Amino acid sequence: MRPSIREALLKNAVTLFAGRGYHAVSLRDIAKAAEANVGSLTYHFGSKANLLKEIYERHTQPMNARRRELLGEARRISNPDERLMAIIRAYIVPAFISSSESDGGGAEFTRMRAVLSAEGNPDAQAIIADAFDETSRAFIEAIAECVPGASREGLVWRSQFLLGGLYYALINPERVSRLSGGAVNGEDREAAVGQLVEASYASFRSLAADTGAAADMIKQEKTA
Amino acid sequence: MRPSIREALLKNAVTLFAGRGYHAVSLRDIAKAAEANVGSLTYHFGSKANLLKEIYERHTQPMNARRRELLGEARRISNPDERLMAIIRAYIVPAFISSSESDGGGAEFTRMRAVLSAEGNPDAQAIIADAFDETSRAFIEAIAECVPGASREGLVWRSQFLLGGLYYALINPERVSRLSGGAVNGEDREAAVGQLVEASYASFRSLAADTGAAADMIKQEKTA
């Protein structure tokens, strides 16, 4: 029970940015949510841009470390399909589930990343490119080894769609609930992870030279 | 050569909102981009919120009409796999490619939708839910008929991932170029459409009761 104003400011900033975007949230909004004074923000962070930078610095490293850790485990699986599934899971899970100590939560931070990415926030862009591209590349490499014959182009695009699906699941979960008439709960992150992993598995798997979707189609076309 | 200030304002507003988000763009930014005066915005649209509303009203109906038209054509295909592919394409293409007359372009409008959706813009939310949910539902129904045995949950989640992938392809194409080391051009919309259609096809197809990814995996597990 001592979240030290500084922590409270950071945490509330993530939540507010994730919910409304960067420019729609004022420093006074953040201060009010954290039950603190506006001045405390300039004192601790200097500027709004720097507050954002500190948020990224706090979450990026732990999240990617966890990803690399899980990727390392996944790579030891010999069966290529099982390995592919585990690799995809290693990429997705740390973005959805908050890691042990780092409060704020992986999902809220990821959602904030999604929103700032959509806004093309220039402060965020540089950090993201530096910190996340390397990790993404490592995952694409690992996935490539599971899907022999897959084109580099296909792999990169599918990794883009994977991240887009991940982001949108966090940004707009209400749509899932609405479209299903309430039968599916879009806020259920466990379910979202499971569905995204399976969908991405199929998406990557179809790049394989022999058992791709196109091949499937041609086969079925001929029998029809 | 007569884009009538009103048209220029609308068009530039879409571009700017799509690039930076709603709150980051001021009415003066829009006026300057359209080489017009600030006052012309209040004259033509009354308020910033209403400007947004008019943008949606202009693009939503034509885009969804085109989607329904293509969906109708796709449904006439008898082979379920070919039909599935055509249905997915019918959903994606109008969002990427600008329809004939409605200037502004489908892609720019879609990108704007993506950004405002990420920002949770309340003005946009109501319009989106009303205008697009019905169309999405129709597509999910049509897809369901192509994939016997697919769970409703799986279909809805995959439609969510499809839309997320679509949005993210428009929001952050630079990432594709970067991750591929320049080998793939993220701005190439033709390629993006093709890749997204194929990936989504595999994603939906894997929901089929017999040839799903899970079944594939179990099979491979046993032989390994």
Added chain:
DNA sequence: GATCAATTTGTACATTTGTACAAATAGTAA
């Protein structure tokens, strides 16, 4: 308790924001 640094508060300031509106201009029909 006294001293000093760290933090928190309150307030002030220049800019920018959306909006309003009167004056100027352009367009059109008689």
Added chain:
DNA sequence: TTACTATTTGTACAAATGTACAAATTGATC
């Protein structure tokens, strides 16, 4: 031309914004 409407311009204004900073408060060390 003249009369009238539609549009465009310029400017004004209150509210909100990020930032700065002096004063007040708290916390720790001696």
